[in-house]
Amino acid sequence: MGKSADKIRFAAVGDLHVNKDAAGTLRAFFAQAASDVDALLLCGDLTDYGTAEEAKVLVDELALVKVPVVAVLGNHDYESGTPEVVVDALTHAGVKVLDGEAVEIEGVGIAGAKGFAGGFGRGSLGAWGEPAIKMFVQEALNEAMKLESALAKLRTRRKIALLHYSPIAGTVEGEPVDIFPFLGSSRLEEPLLRYPVDAIFHGHAHRGTMEGKTISGVPVYNVAKPLLARSRPNEPPFRLYEIPRQ
Numbered sequence: 672m673g674k675s676a677d678k679i680r681f682a683a684v685g686d687l688h689v690n691k692d693a694a695g696t697l698r699a700f701f702a703q704a705a706s707d708v709d710a711l712l713l714c715g716d717l718t719d720y721g722t723a724e725e726a727k728v729l730v731d732e733l734a735l736v737k738v739p740v741v742a743v744l745g746n747h748d749y750e751s752g753t754p755e756v757v758v759d760a761l762t763h764a765g766v767k768v769l770d771g772e773a774v775e776i777e778g779v780g781i782a783g784a785k786g787f788a789g790g791f792g793r794g795s796l797g798a799w800g801e802p803a804i805k806m807f808v809q810e811a812l813n814e815a816m817k818l819e820s821a822l823a824k825l826r827t828r829r830k831i832a833l834l835h836y837s838p839i840a841g842t843v844e845g846e847p848v849d850i851f852p853f854l855g856s857s858r859l860e861e862p863l864l865r866y867p868v869d870a871i872f873h874g875h876a877h878r879g880t881m882e883g884k885t886i887s888g889v890p891v892y893n894v895a896k897p898l899l900a901r902s903r904p905n906e907p908p909f910r911l912y913e914i915p916r917q
Contacts, residue, residue, distance in 0.1 A: 677916050679777045680707065684909040685714025685835065685874020686895040688747060689729040691722075697732040704909045705736040710776045714874035714894050715745025715785060715835025717761075722751050726760035733764060739776055740766040743783040745835035745875060769833060771817030773824040779831060779914055782821035782866075786836030786859050786873070787814040790852035811856045819862035829914050830868040835875050838863055841883025842893040843876040860885055870912060881910075 682704040689697065705711050718725035733740060740761075748757045758768045767774050769783025789796045789811040798808035814836075822832065837843050837855030846854060854876045863871060864887055871885070874895040881902055883891045892910050899908035 675707075675913070675916075678913045679709050679779055679829075679916055681710050681712055681779075681831070681912045681914075682708045682909045683712040683714060683872045683892065683894045683912060684896050684899070685745065685872075686716040686877060686897060687713070687729070688716055688719045689725050689732065690719040691724050691728060693725075694728050694731065698735055700907070701733055701736050703907055705738050708738060708911070710739045710741060711736060712781070712831075712833055712872055713740065713742035713766075714833060714872050715743050716747040716874060717742060717745065718748050718757055720750045721748040721754055721757055723753075723756045723760070726757045729757075730760050730764040733766070741774055741776065741781050741783065741833065742766050742768050743770070743833050743835055744768065744785050746785075769821065771820050773821045775827055778827055778917070779829045780825035780827035781831045781833055782818065782825055782868070783833035784814055784817040784821060786818070786834040786838070787811040787856055788836060788853045789856035789858060791840040791855065791857045794852060795857050796852060811858045815856070815858040815862055818859060819866065822862055822866035822868070825866070828917060830866075832863060832868045832871040834859060834871065834873040837873045837876060837879070837891070837893065838871060839883050839885055839891050841880060842873065842891050843879040844883075845878045845880050846876050854879070863889065869914060872910070872912075
């Protein structure tokens with residue numbers, strides 16, 4: 672089919688959970704996802720435990736991808752306490768890892784941050800009580816500020832936000848209600864209301880809902896690979912998104 676002359680195409684997926692035994696299992700998937708698109712977007716939990724060994728496997732699996740790759744990390748990429756080894760491996764392979772930064776692809780601005788938990792709406796955890804609670808809430812605020820900083824840097828007409836945690840409850844519905852507070856935070860939605868984008872992509876909620884909208888009506892896509900594979904068994908587990916070229 673080839674790249675489109677009148678549309679900019681992105682393929683988005685998260686929650687790959689690459690482990691040391693994944694060598695050779697994702698190359699065809701990445702080749703298919705990157706075929707006929709302008710960029711590949713990765714929404715965190717790229718590795719299972721965030722080790723250097725897993726990061727090397729991931730980079731090797733991405734080796735045949737010839738389009739730009741933009742990524743954010745997820746909570747699993749922090750599990751070993753050394754997320755920098757995942758970032759370094761990806762960066763050396765040419766992947767742009769966003770953590771409060773922005774990048775432009777084919778005239779489309781992409782702002783990215785990992786995000787964090789804390790709950791949604793009236794169920795959001797407040798910074799009151801023990802120091803540990805205040806630290807937890809502050810982490811959510813810090814991630815929201817990272818996202819806002821990235822969004823503020825964009826000067827393009829068309830914009831995309833890349834996260835791991837969800838900014839809305841709508842795309843985590845399907846998960847047990849008890850764990851909603853650990854799947855995202857409304858605090859991530861606030862900067863997206865101040866700095867509007869065309870679309871938002873996240874992962875993390877493997878049993879969530881594929882699509883939702885912010886308060887302002889912006890589409891939010893949950894692109895967790897396990898969710899896409901289960902919800903669309905006859906389609907490849909990534910989301911294609913198109914923006915008209917101006």
